[in-house]
Amino acid sequence: MAEELRIGIAGLGTVGASVVQILRRRAASLEKSCGRRLTVAAVSARDRNRDRGLDLDGVAWFDDPVELAASADIDMFVEVIGGEEGPARTAVEKAIGRGLAVVTANKALLAKHGMSLGKLAEETGAPLGYEAAVAGGIPVIKTLREALAGNEIKRVYGILNGTCNYILSQMEQEGLAFETCLAEAQRLGYAEADPTFDIGGFDVAHKLTIIAALAFGVEVNAESVHVEGIEAISLEDLKAADELGYRIKLLGVAQRTAKGVEQRVHPTMVPKDSSIAQVMGVTNAVTIDADAVGELTLIGPGAGGEATASAVLGDIADLAKGNRNNAFGLPAFEFTATVAPAIQEHEGGYYVRLSLQDRPGAAAAIAARLAENNISLESIVQKGPRDERGKIGQGKPVPVVLLTYATSEARIRQSLQTAVGDGYITGKPQVIRIERE
C-alpha cells in the first residue's frame, strides 16, 4: 500500500465542510479503492472560531491559504474558497507551481485563468482536477476528458444554472411572472440578493467556456461567449412555446461550425420531448453530441454542498490513485486562441413573437420582409387583436408568433429591422433561438 495522502483544504464553507465530512465518513472505502489512506492534514479558512460542526482536532490550521499551499506537510491541495483573483488564485498557483496535486471547485478562476493554470500544471507535472467547477455533481469533465477520448465532439449544450431553470420552470408550471419567481428563488436561497450573475447568463458563460476548451481544444475565454439572460422571457413566450411543442430553457451551447467554435448562452426553444426539456427546477443537464457515441445526456444536481463535494471527492480519489490527465485533455500549450464567430453568423431556427398593428397588410408586409431574406416559415400563429393584458378587441395589437426553418441570425435581424421600419410592428420583436437534438 502506498503512503498516506495528506490533504490540505482551503475554504471551509458549505462545500469545504462537506469535503471534510465525506473524507471521514468514507475513509475506509476510499482507502481500499485508492490503495492508500486519505487524511485531512490541514485546513485554512478566515475565521478559526466559527462553529462548522467539524472536529478539527489534530488538523493543522492556516489563516492564509497561500501558506497552506506552500506547506511541506501536505501532498494535495484542495481549493474551495472561490473567486477569480485574490487568495484562491495565488494559492492554486503556488500549489501547482510546486508540482502538488490540486483539486478546485472554482469556475471563476478556471474561466479566467484556466489556460495559464493548465500550462503551469503541465510544466510542473501537477495534476489539476476541477470536476466540481462545472455542473456540480454531474461528471461532465470526466466524461468529456476521459470517457469520450475516442470521439470528435460536435456540440455540447446544457442547463448549467439551477437558478434560471428554477425560475423558468416555476413561470411555466405555475403561470407566475418572472419577478415573482425570482423573488421566490431568492427566498429559497437559489438566487443571490444581486441575481445578475445568474439570471444574466454570466455564470453559465463561465462554465461553458471551460466545456468548450475540453470539447474543442479552444482556449478558455469567457469573453468569447455570446451572453443573453432570461430577464426578457415572458409568460406569453412560455405559453406560445408550449402550444408549439417546445419549452424555453437557458442553455449554454458550444458547437463546432464551419466558421469556428460557437459559444453562446441564451434562452432557447427545445423540443418538449427532448431529454433536456424534461429537466425542471434547480437540476442541471448536459447533452453531448459526438461522432462515435451519438448523443449522451447527463442529468443531476448542479449545485449544493454535498453534490459539489461529491465531484471534488471524485477528483481527489483519481489523483490519490496517481491517475493523470492533461487538465484540458489535449496539451494546454497547443491550444489556439478562440476565434468565436459573431452571433450574426449563427445558423438555426428562430422563434419570433411580434405585436402587429391591427390594420390591413400588416401580416403580409412581415411575410414579404422574411421572404426577401430567404427565410422559410415552419409555422405562423396569429391570434385576434388584444392588448398587453390579453384583452381582445379590434384596433388593439395583433400577437403573431413565427417559427422559422434554419436561417442565419443576420437575416432574421435584418428582416425584423426592415419590418420595424415599415411601421406595422408595435414594440420590440422577441427573438428566441431554437436548438434541436
Next chain:
Amino acid sequence: MAEELRIGIAGLGTVGASVVQILRRRAASLEKSCGRRLTVAAVSARDRNRDRGLDLDGVAWFDDPVELAASADIDMFVEVIGGEEGPARTAVEKAIGRGLAVVTANKALLAKHGMSLGKLAEETGAPLGYEAAVAGGIPVIKTLREALAGNEIKRVYGILNGTCNYILSQMEQEGLAFETCLAEAQRLGYAEADPTFDIGGFDVAHKLTIIAALAFGVEVNAESVHVEGIEAISLEDLKAADELGYRIKLLGVAQRTAKGVEQRVHPTMVPKDSSIAQVMGVTNAVTIDADAVGELTLIGPGAGGEATASAVLGDIADLAKGNRNNAFGLPAFEFTATVAPAIQEHEGGYYVRLSLQDRPGAAAAIAARLAENNISLESIVQKGPRDERGKIGQGKPVPVVLLTYATSEARIRQSLQTAVGDGYITGKPQVIRIERE
C-alpha cells in the same frame, strides 16, 4: 513522450472494426491526450478473407485470439469477440495472467467470471477495463467507479436493454400488440431471431450484476438476480399506466436494503415525469441514487458498433495514460458472496390489474383481502364490465386496477392468492412493481 502502445484487437465484428477505425481517425488527438502513440499492432478474427472495409496492411494477423493474447508484440489486449466461455475467456485470462492491460466489451464473460478475472487482475497488476460491457456508450462504469468514489450508493436502476425499450415504446406510442412490435424489432435488427435473451430480461441481469458489484461491493453473480421479462405486458397495462401517470419500462434495479442487496429485473411502473420515463426507443438510461450527489441520470446509446467502440476507446485511452483502478472499485479479493434477499422480501408500491366477475361483493372481497394484509391503496380504478376485446356489457368481467402504497411482495402475493381462492377473480392477476425517484 512515452513509448508507442501496441494494441492487439481480438474480434473484428461491428465493434472491433469500429475500434480499429476510431484508433486511426483519432490517432493525432489520442496521441496528444495520452502522451504516446496508439497503434493497431495485431488483430485476430475467424475469417481472414472477409472484407471488413479495413486496411490491415502491416497489422499482424492471428487466427487464434489466445495466441494474440500471448504475443510479445502487443502492450494491450482488446477483446470484442463475445461469449462467456471459449476463446474469449481463454484469451482474456491469458492476457490478464501475464499482466497485460485488457479492455473488453464482453458482458457475458464479466457476468460469469467477473470476480475471478478481477482477482487475477489484482494478482498480476493487469488493469481491466470493461466500460463497453454495460449500457454501451454510456459511461456508467467510470461514473460509479471513479466519479462517485466519495458516495455511498443507495440504488442504481436503469433501462439496460434497447430491444425491450423499443418494444414497450412502440406498444405505447402506436397502440400495437407485443408480438407486432417484436416482429418489427426483429425486422429492424434490434432483436435476435431467438429474442428470449433480450425480452426475457437475461441480458439486463448480466449488466445489472456487474453494476451491483461496482455499486455495492457484492460479488458479480447473475444467479442472484430475480428476472422477469416483458412478454406478459399488454396494451391494457400500458393504457392503465398512462391514465395513472406512469409508464412501464423494463428496469434493472440494484438496491441496498436492510436485508441485503436486491438485484431484480422486471417490468416496472415509473412516474411519467421522471427522467427515466422519457427514455424511448432503443436508448438506454441509468439513474444512480447516492448519499452525496443525490440523483444522477445518464442517457445514451446502449448498443451499436460505434457507440460501443466509443466506450472501448475511453478505456484504451485511460490505460494508455497509465491510469489504474481496481476492476470493481474495491479490491475484488474482499468482495463478499452476494446474499440477495428473496423477491418476496421486496418492499414497494404495486400495480395490480384484475378481472373480477360481474357479481355483487366482488370488489368488496378483494378490498377485504388487501386490508387483511395491511395493504393501503393509493388508487383504485374500476370500469364497467367488458370482455377481452373491450366490449362492454353486463355479466362480462370487470377490469379493476389498483395502485398500492409501499408493502411487501409477500403480502401482495398472499392477498391475491387468497382473493383468487375466493372465486371472484377471472384469469391471472397482473402485478407490476412501482419504482419511484
